[in-house]
Amino acid sequence: MARGTMRRTADGQRTGTGGRARSGRRAAIGLAAALCLGTVDAGAPAAAQSLHVQRVDIIDPNGFEKPLVASTILVPMGWRSAGGVVWNPNTPCGGAGYNFDWQAGAPDGSSGVQILPMRQWMWDSAGYSAMSSCPSARIRRVADFLAALVQEIRPGARILDFRPRPDISKDYEQLNQTTPMPMGEIRSWVEAGEVLIAYGQNGVDMRESVSALVLFSLNRMQGMAGMPGMDFYSGVSFPAFASRAPNGQLDFRMTEMIRKSITPAPEWSARIAEHHRKIAGINAKGAQDRSRIIAQTGEDIRQMQAESWRRQQDSSDRIARETSEAIRGVETYADPNSATGTVELDNTYNQAWRLNDGTYVLTDDASFNPNATFGMDGTQLGVAQ
Known part of the structure; x- marks a missing residue:
């Protein structure tokens, strides 16, 4: 596969390779990706231009009367996954009682990805937050959050690079609000960013990218x-979302493909x-107002995610769908064998195939032959109309 390895040279510059763009609208997206990830090695062998992936379910085993698929995600063939939705009714800050904690990786553990649990915190200029059950932290920027998160999950890791990710926060701009109040104002805003970190693990020099989206709120009196x-x-x-590999092997293009493939399951989303509505109702009857606000915020976020997903699946509203696709860097392909009749895949690859075993291949190889490469037949997918 064409690798988008971002490495630091002695003078701190990035070097690396990425993927070729598609034509038309997707060419512009590919250009933006190339600015971040580099350019493809035109001399790379054909086998290195294909990525064979499988769809994996992220399960909520205990939240309802039966286990439900919470989301699906595409990962390389052969990777093993663990974790899912974790429930804890005693979560601090008046949370919704559940979280995500999931990972997948190569059988030898050399590389992998993680979906990290949501976190909440508060801070105030008067020191009241120190007496709250909610963690107290003076974090007011996504860069500060990522720095703290890195030290929590990878103690001693070095941050090599940070970049804002407006492409991730774009779908949540509705949360950027300012409400004047008689004694001040209430303001909320979203920020997204990504860091590249370095650390040692079992004698191996590792690299890891960690991206996050954070909702901040300020009540100014x-x-x-x-x-x-x-x-x-x-x-x-x-x-x-985090993706790790030994130094020189972190594939940024594959990392983005995996991250963008996360799709919420309709039944779980409805449940x-x-x-969330029950939590909001209980809190409205007498629990702390702050808990009610957090529960409602969680529901607002979930509704926007669900609505975004519904728009993505509605092929009749092509303009809205393509706008969302462009923001997130995916393309919607017609797939009669999928539950919805379509599948969203990374748009920086020239071709998408579904193999007879239900897995997918993303490739830049114009002469790709699934039988010759993987020993089975497949169907090239076309863009949904």
């Missing part, structure tokens, strides 16, 4: 009667929506 004004901050992260 003006001072009065000789009392100073106060700022109350809170933050909640969406499940972060979680009802769960």
Whole structure:
């Protein structure tokens, strides 16, 4: 497969290779990806231009009366997965009681990806947050959150690079709001970013990318009667995504393909929506107002995710679908064998195939032959109309 390896040279510059863009609208997207990931090695062998992936279910085993598929994700063939949705009714900060904690990796453990649990925190200028059950942290930027997260999951790791990810936060701009209040204002905003880190693991020099989307809130109260004004901050992260490999082997193109393939399952999404509504109703009857706000925020986020997913699946609304696709870097292909009749795959590859065993191949090889490469027949997928 064409690798998008981002490496640091002695002078701190990035070097690497990425993938070729498609024509038309997708060429522009491919160009943007090339600016981040580099350019493809035109001399790479054909086998290195194909990525064979399988669809894996992320399961919620305990949240409802039976296990449900919460999301699906595409990972390389042969990778093993573990984890899923984890429930804990005693989560701090008045949370919704569940979280994501899932990972998949190569059989030898040399490389893999993780979906990291959501996190919540608060901080205020008066010091009241120190007395709360919610973690207290003065984190007001996504870069600060990622720095703290890295030290939590990889103690001692070095941050080599940071970049904003407006492509990730674009779908959540509705959360950027400012509401004037009689004694101040309430403001919320979203930020997304990604870091590249380095650390040692069992004697191996590792590289890992970690990306995250965070919703920040500020309640600013003006001072009065000789009392100073106060700022109350809170933050909640969406499940972060991490991808690791030995130095020189971290494939950024594959990392993005996996991240963008995450698709919420409709039944689980509907059940979680009802769960959020119940929490909001209980809190509205007398629980702490802050818990109610967090529960409602979680439901707002879930509704936007669900609506985004519904728009993506609705091939009749092609303009809306392609706008969403362009933002997220995916293409919708017609796949009669899938449950919905379509499948979303990374749009930086020239071709997409479904093999007879139900797996997929993304490739830049114009002469790709699934039988010659993988020993089985397959069907090249066309773009959904």
